[in-house]
Amino acid sequence: MFNIGMSVVSLARFQFAMTTIFHFFFVPMSIGLGLLVAIMETMYVIKKKPIYLTMTKFWGKIFLLSFAVGVVTGIIQEFQFGMNWSNYSRFMGDIFGAPLAIEALLAFFLESTFLGIWMFTWDKMKPIWHSLMIWLVVIGSTLSALWILAANSFMQNPVGYKIDPKTGHAVMTDFFAIIKNQQLWYEFPHVIFGAFVTGSFIVAGASAWMLFRKKSPAFFRKSMRLGLIVGLFGLLGGFVSGDGQMLYLTKDQPMKFAAAEGEYKNVKSPAAWSVVQISNTKEKTASYRIEIPYMLDLLTYHKPSGNITGMDQVNKDLHKKYDKKFGKNMNYYPPVNTLFYSFRIMVAGAGALGMLSLLGLWFSRKRKNTIVKQKWLLLLLTLATFGPFLINSCGWIVTELGRNPWVVYGLLPIADAVSPSTSAAAVLFTIIVYFFLFSFLGAFMFVYAKKNLEKGPEAIDDTIEYDTEDPFSKEAFSK
Amino acid sequence: MSFLQLLWYFVVGLLFAAFLVLDGADLGIGMATRFLAFNYDERQQLLRTIGPHWDGNEVFLIAAGGSMFASMPMWYASLFSGFYLLLFLVLIALIFRGVSFEFAENAETKKGRNAWMWTNFWGSLCTAFLFGMLFTAMIQPVPIDAQGNIFASFLDVVNPLSLLGGVALTALCLYQGLHYATLRTSGLMRDHAATLCGNMYWAAYPVEVLFAIALYFQTDFFVTHPIATLFFLVVIVATTVWGHLATIRDREWSAYIASTVTLAALVALIFVGLFPNVLIARNSAHTISIVSASATSYTLGVMTVVLCILLPIVIAYFTWSYISQWHRVSLQEVQEDQDGY
Numbered sequence: 001m002f003n004i005g006m007s008v009v010s011l012a013r014f015q016f017a018m019t020t021i022f023h024f025f026f027v028p029m030s031i032g033l034g035l036l037v038a039i040m041e042t043m044y045v046i047k048k049k050p051i052y053l054t055m056t057k058f059w060g061k062i063f064l065l066s067f068a069v070g071v072v073t074g075i076i077q078e079f080q081f082g083m084n085w086s087n088y089s090r091f092m093g094d095i096f097g098a099p100l101a102i103e104a105l106l107a108f109f110l111e112s113t114f115l116g117i118w119m120f121t122w123d124k125m126k127p128i129w130h131s132l133m134i135w136l137v138v139i140g141s142t143l144s145a146l147w148i149l150a151a152n153s154f155m156q157n158p159v160g161y162k163i164d165p166k167t168g169h170a171v172m173t174d175f176f177a178i179i180k181n182q183q184l185w186y187e188f189p190h191v192i193f194g195a196f197v198t199g200s201f202i203v204a205g206a207s208a209w210m211l212f213r214k215k216s217p218a219f220f221r222k223s224m225r226l227g228l229i230v231g232l233f234g235l236l237g238g239f240v241s242g243d244g245q246m247l248y249l250t251k252d253q254p255m256k257f258a259a260a261e262g263e264y265k266n267v268k269s270p271a272a273w274s275v276v277q278i279s280n281t282k283e284k285t286a287s288y289r290i291e292i293p294y295m296l297d298l299l300t301y302h303k304p305s306g307n308i309t310g311m312d313q314v315n316k317d318l319h320k321k322y323d324k325k326f327g328k329n330m331n332y333y334p335p336v337n338t339l340f341y342s343f344r345i346m347v348a349g350a351g352a353l354g355m356l357s358l359l360g361l362w363f364s365r366k367r368k369n370t371i372v373k374q375k376w377l378l379l380l381l382t383l384a385t386f387g388p389f390l391i392n393s394c395g396w397i398v399t400e401l402g403r404n405p406w407v408v409y410g411l412l413p414i415a416d417a418v419s420p421s422t423s424a425a426a427v428l429f430t431i432i433v434y435f436f437l438f439s440f441l442g443a444f445m446f447v448y449a450k451k452n453l454e455k456g457p458e459a460i461d462d463t464i465e466y467d468t469e470d471p472f473s474k475e476a477f478s479k
Numbered sequence: 480m481s482f483l484q485l486l487w488y489f490v491v492g493l494l495f496a497a498f499l500v501l502d503g504a505d506l507g508i509g510m511a512t513r514f515l516a517f518n519y520d521e522r523q524q525l526l527r528t529i530g531p532h533w534d535g536n537e538v539f540l541i542a543a544g545g546s547m548f549a550s551m552p553m554w555y556a557s558l559f560s561g562f563y564l565l566l567f568l569v570l571i572a573l574i575f576r577g578v579s580f581e582f583a584e585n586a587e588t589k590k591g592r593n594a595w596m597w598t599n600f601w602g603s604l605c606t607a608f609l610f611g612m613l614f615t616a617m618i619q620p621v622p623i624d625a626q627g628n629i630f631a632s633f634l635d636v637v638n639p640l641s642l643l644g645g646v647a648l649t650a651l652c653l654y655q656g657l658h659y660a661t662l663r664t665s666g667l668m669r670d671h672a673a674t675l676c677g678n679m680y681w682a683a684y685p686v687e688v689l690f691a692i693a694l695y696f697q698t699d700f701f702v703t704h705p706i707a708t709l710f711f712l713v714v715i716v717a718t719t720v721w722g723h724l725a726t727i728r729d730r731e732w733s734a735y736i737a738s739t740v741t742l743a744a745l746v747a748l749i750f751v752g753l754f755p756n757v758l759i760a761r762n763s764a765h766t767i768s769i770v771s772a773s774a775t776s777y778t779l780g781v782m783t784v785v786l787c788i789l790l791p792i793v794i795a796y797f798t799w800s801y802i803s804q805w806h807r808v809s810l811q812e813v814q815e816d817q818d819g820y
Contacts (some may be wrong), residue, residue, distance in 0.1 A: 001810055015567045024757050064581055071534065076570055082559025083566060086628070089559075093552020093776045098782055103787045116531035120804060146616035164775075175781045222761035419560035421628040430567050436736075437571065441578060448585035 009418050011427040012084040017400075019076050019174055021031050022438045026070035026323040026445075027466015028392055031145065031192070034062040034138045034229060041131040048387040054461045055223055057122075059203055062449045067115065069445050076434070089406055090419035094171045095161055095178065097152050103147035111140030122232040129413065145195070153184035155408045156399070157252055163411075166357065168355070170411060174394065183252065186245040187399075193237035198388035200231030201353065203387025204360065206453050211371060212378040219457045221371065224381070225364055228357040228444050235354045242347075247300060249307070254411050255318070256402030258311045259334045261296060262286055271296035275344075279336040284312065311336070326413060334404035342394040342401075480770050481781040483591050487550035488757075488769050490786065491748040494543035498646075498650055498744045499610075500655070501536040505529045507656015509576060509603025510649075512596060515660065515671050522596055523627060523813045526600070526664035530802045535797060549782050553627055553772035560627025561614060561621065561758075567634055567671040569609045576602025595750025607652040608645040610715065611637070618749055619697050623760035625664075640693035645752075651742055653723065654679065658735040665807035673726060676734070680723040687716055699759065700752040711748035715741055 037060050044052035080101065082090050089096070118133040125133075154161075160177025161170045172178070193350040202228030219412060249257040258264075264284050273295030273439050277286045297306045318332045360381055364371040371378070403409050407417040452459075508529050516522040529536075548555040559566060569815050575598050583595035601685040621635045657676035661669050695701050722737035753759070757765040773779070 060646070061585075065585065068578050069582040072574040075541065075573055075577075078541060078548075079566055079570060081565055082555050084560070087557035089548065089556035090627070093548060094557065094778045097545065097547075097549030097552055097774065098778055098785075101542065101549040101782060102640050102785055102789075104538060104542035104545040105793060107783065108541055109535060109797065112534035112538050112796055117800050117803065120531045120538055162696075172778045172781070209524035252668075362708055371505070419556075419563075420626065421560050421630050427564055433571065437574065441574075441716070443584060444578075445561060449588065452585065459654065464762045 002026065006428065007422055008047070008422060008424045008427055009415050011424055011431065012422075013414065013420050015427060015434065016080065016083060017356035018438070019073065019080060019434060020400075022442070023070070023073040023077055024392060024396060025389055025442070026073060027141075027145070027194035028183055028191075029066040029197035030063060030070045030199075031138070031141045032142060032197065032234075033059065033066055033202060034134065034369075035196055036201070036203050036227065038131065038134045038138050038197050039065050039129070039226065041134055041453055045127045045131050045305070049126050050461065051219065051222065053127075055226075056142045056456045057460045058219075058457050059223070061452045062202070062206075064115075064119070065449055065452075066296045069441055073438075073441075084419055084422065085417050085445040086419040086421070086470070088412065091169050091412050091417070092155075092408060094169060097170070099151040099176070099178070101146050107140045107144030107147060109140075109477075111137045111144065114140065123127050126155065142192060145191055146184075148177060148193060148241040149188045150181065150184050153187055153358065155406075156187075156403060157181060157409055158411055170408070173351035173444045181464065183242065186288055187240040190238060190245055190395070193234045193241060194388065194392050196234030197231050197238060197350075197353065198392060200227045200234055201384050201388050203227035204231055204357070205382050208226060208360070208378045209385075210383065210453065210456070212375060214372060215454075216456050216458065217372060218396050221364055221369070224371075225361065228360045228364075232354065232357045232361070235350055235357070238350060240358065250300060254309050255314045255332060255334065255404075256398070258309060258314055259336045259339040259402060261308070262336060263308055264312050265310040266309040267296070267310060269297060269307055270294045271306070272299075273299060276294075279340065281333065284333075292401060321444055322410065330405060330413065332405065334402050339398055339402055344396040345383045346391050346394040346398065347393070347447065349387050353384055353387050353391075356381055391470045481776060481779075483776055483783060484769050484773045485551075486783065487539065487546070487773075487779055488750070488754070491543060491547050491550065492668055492746055496540045496541055496743045496746040497618060498539035498543055499652075500739050501539060503531065503574055503607070503652040503655045504659035505533040506603040506607045506652040507654065509599050509662060510653050511656050511657070511672070511704055513600045514653075514675060515657075515668065517807070519596070520593060520810060521668065524664060524808055524810050526599070527808045527813055527816075528660065530580070531800065535800065537577070547784075550774055550779060551757060551769065551772040552774055553767055555621065556756055557627045557772075560615065561623075561631050562616060565609060565613055565616065569606065569613065572602050572605035572609060574602075576606060603652075605651060605652075607649040611645035611648025613647070614745075614749055616641040616751055617758070618700070618758045620699070620761045623762070623765040623767065625765055627754070627758075627765070628756070631786050636775060638697060639692075641775060642695040643690045643693050644685065647690050648745075650679070650683060650686060651738065651745065655735075655742060656685070658722070658726075658731070658738050661731045662735055663805075663808055665809045666812065671809070673729060673731075673773060677723070677726040678718065680726065683723075684716075684717050686756055688711045688721060698752065700748075704752055704754070707751045708748065711731060711744050711751065714744045715748070721797065738810055739741070 003094060037056055040059065041056040042343040044050075044056060081096070101107055114133045118130065119139060120384055121133070133321050158170070159181050160172060160174035162173050164171050165171070204224050207224035207227060210220040211224065246257065246260075262279050263271075264272055264279075264286060270293065272291040273292045274286070274291045277289040279286045294304045296308060297304050300306060300308065302336045315332045317328070319328065320331065356377075359377055360371070362460060363369075363374050405415075406411050489659075501788045509524050512522045512525055516525055524658045538546045538606050544555070579599040581600060582590050583599065586592045586595055616638075618630075619638070620642060621629045621633065622632075624630065654676060657679075660672040661676070664672065694708070694712075718741040721743065722734050725731075725734035725737055755770070756766050756768045756770050760766040774782075
C-alpha cells in the first residue's frame, strides 16, 4: 500500500494501548459497581428496609450501563490478539489461548447468564435468591479478571513452559505453574481492589454531587457512606497488595522497579526517595530531584537499609543475558519519565482518595451530620469520581510499559509480535474509527448515567418521600 | 491426527453452531423489529423475548474464538489477521448492537429511543451478513505464505460466494428469529411473525441453489468431499422445506427445530468441507491443516479436562435460565412494565 511514515508496530501498539485503557475504564467500573449493588441488595435481604431496594435498583441502572460498554469493548480485546498481533498469537497460542477460553467458559457465561436473569426477575424471585443472582455476576466478573490476569502474568513472568526447538514457539509444560505464577497472585488482588475502589468512588462521588445540589439527601448520604466504606477497604487492600508487588518487582523485574523510581545508578543504603525529578533519557541522568532521605528503603524494604539496583546495572545484566539471542541492539530502558510519574500519580492519587473517604465519613457520621454544609468536601468528592480511572490507567502503564521491550518477558520482543500481513494503513484506519467510536460510547454512557442520577431515587420508588424533611436539620439525617 | 485434535475441531464447530442457532435468533429478532413491529411498544415486545438471553448467547462467539485460539492457535492467528477489515466491521456491528439494548432504555426522547432501535436493527443485520461473508470467505483458497500469513485481496473477501453467504446467513438468522418470535410472543405479534416467515421462505430456495453453484466454482468442496457436500446441501434444502411446511401448518416448535437444523447443517457443511484443513492456500504446500494449526497435546489435554468439567455446568444453568424465563411475552406486559418505571 502507500507509505504513511508510521510503522505497523508503533500503530499496533498505540491501538492496543488505546483499546485496553478504554476497556479498562469500564471493567473495574462494572466489577466495582456490581459489588456495591450486590452489597446493597444483601442489605435489603437482611434489613428489609425499602430504601436498600431502591438503592439497588438505582445504582443497578448505572451498573448495567457500564456493563454493556465493558462487554462490547472486551470483544475487541479478544479479536485484537489475532488481528494485530498474529505472530504473538502463534508464539504464545499454546499458552495464552487456554486462560482466554477458560475465561469464556467459566466467567463470561456465568456473568452474562445470571445478569440476564437478575434484570428480569425482580418480582418473580424471593429477595434472597434474587440477590444470589447478582453475587454470581460479581463472582463471574472477578473470575474473568483472574483468568485474563493469568495470561498477562505469564507475559510478565513466563513459567511452566518450554520453547519448542522445531517451531521456536512457547509451549505449555505445566498448567498449574501458570496458575500458581507468583506474579498473578500479586497482580490479581491489586487489580480487584482497584476495581472495588472504582465502583465505590463512582457511588460516593455521584452521591456527593447530589448532596451538593441538595437532592434526596437521606438517600444519597446512605449511598455515599456505603461507597466510602467499601472504597476505604479497597484502598487498604490495594495498598497492601501493591506494596508486596513492588518488593517482588525488585527481584523479578528490576528494570521496571528502577524506572518507576527513576534511579539510573545503583543506590547504596540508605536510599533516598525522589518526589520529583526529570530524567534525561538520552544522557541517562536525573535532574531537578527533590529527595526524602531513607524513604526509598523504607518504602521498598520497610526498613531504613537496603540497596537498590539502578537501571544502568540492570541494563548491563540484561545485555549479558540476552545479547546472544536477541542481538546487541536491544534497548532495555523503558520510558523512564512516564513510568516515574505514572507511579507517583497512582500512589498519591490513592492516598488522596483515602484522605477524602475519611473526611467524608467523619462529616457524615450519624451523631454530627454536617456533610451538606461542607461544600468544599462535596466538590472534592465529586471530582474524586474520576480519580480511580486515572489511577487504574497509571497502574497499567507502569505494568505494561515497564516490561519494555518485551511482549513476553525475555522471550518475545514487541517488534516480533506484530501481524506481518496487516498494513499500516489498515491499522491507522481502525485506530481512527475506534477513537471516534470510543468517544461516542463514552459520551453516551456518561450522559445516560448522569440522567439517571439526576432523575433521583424518586424515579424508581415514588412512594417514599425522601425530601419531606428539611435537608438542613440534624434530625433529618439521624434517622 | 490425534483424537484430541479431532475433538477440538469438533468443539470449535459446535460452539460456532451454538452461536448461530442461539444468537442467530437474537439477530433475527433485531431485524424483525423493522419488519414486524410498528411502534416502540411492539419493538419492546420483540426485544423482551431475548432480553435475558442475548448477552449469554453472544458468549458462544467469545467461547468459540477463545477455543480456536487455545486449540488451534495457528488457525486463529492466520484467520484473524488475514481477514482484518472484515472482522473489524463485524466488531463495529457487534458493538453498536450490543450497547443499543441498554442505551435505548436509557434514552428519554422518542428520537433517541428510535435512533437506538435503528442501531439495533442495522447492528443485527450487519452482524449476520458479515459473519456469513466471513464464513464463506474462509473456505475459499487464499494466498497464504510459508509462515501462514494471509495476504487476502479485495476479491478474496468480496466475491459471489461470500456475498451469497452473507445473504444466506442474514436470511437464516431472520427465519430463526421469526420462529423464535412465534414461540415467545402472544397475540397479533405471534400471528404476524408466523405469516411473514411463511411468505419469506419462498426466497430461500433460489438463494440456496445459487449458493450451491457458487460453492462449486469457488471452493474445492465438491472435489475433496463430494458426498458429504452433497449430503449437507440436501439436508439444508430438506430442512428448509420442512421449516416452510411446518410454518404454514402452524407447528411452531417443529419449524423452529427445522431452522435450527438448517443453521447447524450450514456449519457442518463448512467444517466437513474444510476437513482436514482449516485454511486453504492457493499454493497447496502452504495450506494450514488441523494438525499444523494445533496446540500441543498437553494444552489440548488440559483444555479437554476443563471442558468436561465446565461445559455440563454451563449447559445446566444456561438451560435453567431459558426455562425459568420461558413465557409468551404479550404487548400488555411490556406496556405495564414501562408504566412501572
